[in-house]
Amino acid sequence: MKIYGRVTSSNVMKVLWAADELGLDYDRIDAGMNFGVVDSEEYRSMNPNGRVPTLVDGDLVLWESNVIVRYLAAKHGKGTLWPEELSTRADLERWMDWQQTVQNITFTPVFWGLVRTPPSDRDQSAIDAAVIQSIAAMQILEAHLQGKNWIGGDKLTMADFPVGPNIHRFFNLPFDRPDLPNLKKLYDRMCERPAYNKNIASIPIS
Numbered sequence: 001m002k003i004y005g006r007v008t009s010s011n012v013m014k015v016l017w018a019a020d021e022l023g024l025d026y027d028r029i030d031a032g033m034n035f036g037v038v039d040s041e042e043y044r045s046m047n048p049n050g051r052v053p054t055l056v057d058g059d060l061v062l063w064e065s066n067v068i069v070r071y072l073a074a075k076h077g078k079g080t081l082w083p084e085e086l087s088t089r090a091d092l093e094r095w096m097d098w099q100q101t102v103q104n105i106t107f108t109p110v111f112w113g114l115v116r117t118p119p120s121d122r123d124q125s126a127i128d129a130a131v132i133q134s135i136a137a138m139q140i141l142e143a144h145l146q147g148k149n150w151i152g153g154d155k156l157t158m159a160d161f162p163v164g165p166n167i168h169r170f171f172n173l174p175f176d177r178p179d180l181p182n183l184k185k186l187y188d189r190m191c192e193r194p195a196y197n198k199n200i201a202s203i204p205i206s
């Protein structure tokens with residue numbers, strides 16, 4: 001199995017964390033940003049978006065990070081990361097899509113503004129507005145986590161991987177945030193896992 005993508009990408013991190021939780025063997029190939037690769041004809045024939053990650057598993061070539069997480073969980077984590085009961089699985093899928101369509105959309109301008117934009121070029125009022133939106137999004141997850149250890153309940157499931165990288169960034173970037181005790185407990189629980197530390201918490205935010 002091959003995973004294309006630089007280790008500093010949140011979308012790659014999700015996939016690496018999932019693959020390592022499942023104990024899978026894979027080769028990771030640096031691609032994206034300073035590594036290039038993504039504009040080559042060969043890469044674009046696998047992933048026409050020119051984005052990372054891309055997974056190659058035998059004859060299957062897959063892009064979209066959350067779909068890759070679902071695929072790996074279904075193939076190797078049936079009954080654990082990927083529950084077999086439909087309504088349980090649908091609940092988890094909802095949080096995975098929420099991460100892409102709500103959480104990530106609100107947080108991306110915060111990350112890019114504070115991390116990938118030089119201070120002299122920053123639009124602080126745009127960053128401040130995005131911080132408010134990001135906190136509002138995280139408060140939705142905070143409320144959901146009441147009485148739960150993980151997004152799906154007692155145990156780690158595929159629903160936890162997508163938001164894992166941004167939770168680390170959310171708690172470590174320099175902006176004021178309210179107390180979000182349930183989210184912080186989830187982050188602490190994630191940090192206890194070697195595969196999360198290896199692929200997310202120990203990677204400098206850049």
Ligand SMILES: N[C@@H](CCC(=O)N[C@@H](CS)C(=O)NCC(=O)O)C(=O)O
Nearest residue numbers: 009010011032033051052053064065
């Ligand atoms: N929805 C896609 C988004 C992929 C994406 O935008 N990846 C970013 C990195 S997080 C990327 O490829 N950026 C350009 C680059 O690294 O060259 C997914 O979840 O896989």
